[in-house]
Amino acid sequence: MTAQPPHFYDFSLEPHFAATMQGPVAAMWQQREEGEFRGVDDRNIGWVSLTKPNHDKVIVMINGRIESYWKYQELFYDLFQxxxxxxxxxxxxxxxxxxxxxxxxxxxxxxxxHYVEDFTTFIDTVVAPCGYQQHYMLAHSMGGTVGSLFLEQRPDFFDSAVLSAPMHGINLTQWMKPIASPFARVVEQLQRQPNYAPGQVPYYPKPFLDNKLTQSEVRYQWFRDLYEHKPELKVGGPSARWVWQGMAAAKQCIQHAYQIKVPVLLIQGSDDTVVDNSAHDVFHRAMTQSGGDCEIKVIHGARHELLFEQDKYRTPVLAAAFNHFKKAETESQ
Structure with a gap:
């Protein structure tokens, strides 16, 4: 089991999950504000906020592929508290x-x-006008790719960032790594219109025992149930174009890591089979060799969904994130 960080935090726990979600989390969620803005190509991009008049610091959460902010209600509750x-x-x-x-x-x-451009518009038109004293980023998986690219392009907005299992590389077998991107490009060219990459299918709720994401059955079942209750949130496998675009973006994160100026805490699960953990080491090296502040924290035994894992993994992840943010707050005072 991963050692507990020095500060104690009171987070939502699995034995009380149903009561927490149906009680205080549901009450908080009723107070949310939702809106939308026009992104690239005039697409509507939806957003949510949870605010309190006496709060002067903000965490901007960037979720991963196929996800929605609806999925992160428990996390938002822990952050808000x-x-x-x-x-x-x-x-x-x-x-x-x-x-x-x-x-x-x-x-x-x-x-x-386009993901990065949309996020930049969100920051400039929705978040920045609120005038917070401190801005923090928490980004997961593909959101970590978007967040890394934003930090490289706009190094002065956030005070610090936490990247949860960021997609700085996709986990592929060794022989597939050099051919995956060109293969996806060829497949896309052969398709008459955007279609699933080879081996990918529409949304399919894998049984808990077959999932590679988390070992927390109660959390896993909750977000699968959410997608059944709100089927408009469902997204399945990626298109061939998404695959090579995603791989190129992950590579760009590493190539331009030297431009990141804020302290970064990168948290990875040792048993993650979705992203390429070895790419985190390359990203870390690229940042630190240029004088950047990047720390990698490994959660031994955890899978990809660090923010939806069992308590013994999730609690240290959240505590490490808050300790990282508080360190930035202390240094700014």
């Missing part, structure tokens, strides 16, 4: 935001840079 306002958006093509193709379950994007 620690005195932070919360803002989050749903990426184009998923969640409550506009889909890009007729097949609403196809995970597609024309240019990965």
């Amino acid at each position: 620690q005195g932070y306002d919360i803002f989050s958006l749903d990426h184009r093509g998923q969640g409550v935001s506009d889909r890009l193709v007729d097949d609403t379950e196809l995970g597609h994007v024309e240019e990965f840079a």
Whole structure:
């Protein structure tokens, strides 16, 4: 079991999950504000915020592929309880935001840079005008790719960032790594319109025992039930174009890591089979060799969904994130 960080925090726990979600989390969620803005190509991008008049610091959460801010209600509750306002958006093509193709379950994007441009618009038009004293980023998986690219392009907005299992590389077998991107490009060219990459299918709720994401059955079942209750949130496998666009963006994160100026805490699960953990080491090296502040924390035994894992993994992840943010707060005083 991972050692507990020095500060104690009172987080939501699995034995009380149902009561927490139906009680205080549901009450908080009723107080949310939702809105939308026009992203690239005039697409509607949905966002949510949870705010309190006496909060002067904000965490901007960037979720991963196929996700929605609706999925992160428990996390938002834990963040909000620690005195932070919360803002989050749903990426184009998923969640409550506009889909890009007729097949609403196809995970597609024309240019990965569009995710970053949408996020930049969100920051400039929704978050920044609120005038917070401190801004913090929490980004998961594909959101970590978007967040890394934003930090490279806009190094002065956030005070610090936590990247949870960021997609700085996709976990592939060794022989597939050099050919995956060109293969996906060829497949896309052969397709008459955007379609699933080879081996990918529409949304399918894998049984808990077959899932590679988390070992927390109660959390896993909750977000699968959410997608059944709100089927408009469902997204399945990626398109061939998304695959090579995503791989190119992950590589760009590493190539331009030297431009990141804020302290970064990168948290990875040792048993993650979704992203390439070895790419985190390359990202870390690229940042630190240029004088950047990057720390990697490994949660031994944890899978990809660090923010939806069993308590013995999730609690240290959240505590490490808050310790990282508080260190930035202390240094700014």
